[in-house]
Amino acid sequence: MSNSTTERKAFFKSLRGKETEGAEMSFMDHLEVLRWHIFRVALVLIVVAFVAFFYVDWIFDNIILAPSRNSFITYSGLCNLGHKLHLGDSLCMPPVNFQLLGQTVSGPFMSAINISFISAIVVSFPYLIWELWRFVKPALSAKEISYARGSIGWVSLCFFSGAAFGYYLLAPFTFNFLANFQLGKLGVYKYMPTLDDYIDTLTSLILGCGMAFELPVLAYILSKLGLITPKFLKNYRKYAYVIILVVAAVITPSPDWTSQTIVAVPLIILYEISIFISKRVYKQRQEAEKQWD
Numbered sequence: 001m002s003n004s005t006t007e008r009k010a011f012f013k014s015l016r017g018k019e020t021e022g023a024e025m026s027f028m029d030h031l032e033v034l035r036w037h038i039f040r041v042a043l044v045l046i047v048v049a050f051v052a053f054f055y056v057d058w059i060f061d062n063i064i065l066a067p068s069r070n071s072f073i074t075y076s077g078l079c080n081l082g083h084k085l086h087l088g089d090s091l092c093m094p095p096v097n098f099q100l101l102g103q104t105v106s107g108p109f110m111s112a113i114n115i116s117f118i119s120a121i122v123v124s125f126p127y128l129i130w131e132l133w134r135f136v137k138p139a140l141s142a143k144e145i146s147y148a149r150g151s152i153g154w155v156s157l158c159f160f161s162g163a164a165f166g167y168y169l170l171a172p173f174t175f176n177f178l179a180n181f182q183l184g185k186l187g188v189y190k191y192m193p194t195l196d197d198y199i200d201t202l203t204s205l206i207l208g209c210g211m212a213f214e215l216p217v218l219a220y221i222l223s224k225l226g227l228i229t230p231k232f233l234k235n236y237r238k239y240a241y242v243i244i245l246v247v248a249a250v251i252t253p254s255p256d257w258t259s260q261t262i263v264a265v266p267l268i269i270l271y272e273i274s275i276f277i278s279k280r281v282y283k284q285r286q287e288a289e290k291q292w293d
Contacts, residue, residue: 037135044127049113049120056112059119064202067171068096068179074172093176101192111195118203122163122210126156154217162213166205170262174205212247212267219274223281230279233271240271 052059066072075093082091102108121128129152137145183189222228233240248263 034135037131041128041131044124045117045120048124049116052119052123053112053116056115059115060112064115064199067167067202068098068175068198070096072172074168075176093172094180096176096179098179098191098193100195100198102195107195111199114196114199114203118199118207122206125159125210126152129155151217151221154220155214158213158215158217159210163206163210165213165266166207166209167202170209171202171205173262174201209263212263213270215267215270216274216277219278220281223278224285226285228278230275230282233275233278237271237275241268244268244271 067074075096079089079092082089104110133152178193179191181191219228219233223230244264244267245260248260248267
């Protein structure tokens with residue numbers, strides 16, 4: 001074990017009120033370590049964003065604009081599913097038809113930079129979690145480290161699953177609703193969203209759903225650490241449902257109940273899965289504590 005790692009463990013132990021062995025890091029030394037973690041994260045994001053900027057035209061045409069087109073796989077997939085289930089055209093959504101409006105000279109360039117950095121965050125997410133793990137790991141005991149084994153992979157899997165859910169399912173519903181919503185019957189309002197508004201909406205859906213899908217992993221880790229129990233999750237289930245509805249309303253820019261329900265139902269299912277995971281972890285933790293004692 002390196003001297004820096006030993007010193008960091010001593011520092012974290014001192015914060016937790018435990019006896020330390022060897023030298024202790026000062027607060028400034030600890031900030032210096034944090035600074036290098038942040039530096040590496042920023043460097044990776046810049047490099048990946050630079051590569052994404054090189055291919056930004058392809059990303060914009062084939063990924064960013066895809067949910068706003070009739071040819072997007074979700075529209076045909078849901079329509080075909082409705083026909084196979086003998087539901088007629090109930091799952092078929094009306095055509096999406098809108099053009100993006102630019103209001104500033106620098107709009108396309110700034111949007112390209114925004115797309116590049118959002119792409120970098122999504123692609124580099126596992127590395128970001130890994131750097132966070134490297135920083136937190138010295139503060140954990142051997143038992144706590146064993147509890148968190150494999151968490152990086154599960155955190156990344158849940159994030160990408162949520163991001164895919166927001167992109168392939170929630171975004172088409174949102175854009176379809178907004179593009180076909182009419183205010184009044186005279187037809188005096190023409191829907192022409194700005195480029196920035198469209199990108200911000202798509203980004204909030206992808207990143208918001210990606211973070212929301214971390215609920216089972218968070219429940220697993222907190223249960224392993226003994227910070228929550230299945231009884232706690234069950235007792236506060238009704239409050240959690242209210243929070244989920246609020247989160248669904250915040251994540252979905254459109255006010256229609258369909259989009260909010262599409263977000264709320266998976267989150268409720270994830271919460272129930274979290275209770276199940278916490279219950280299993282709680283039993284395993286009790287058995288492990290007996291072995292450690």
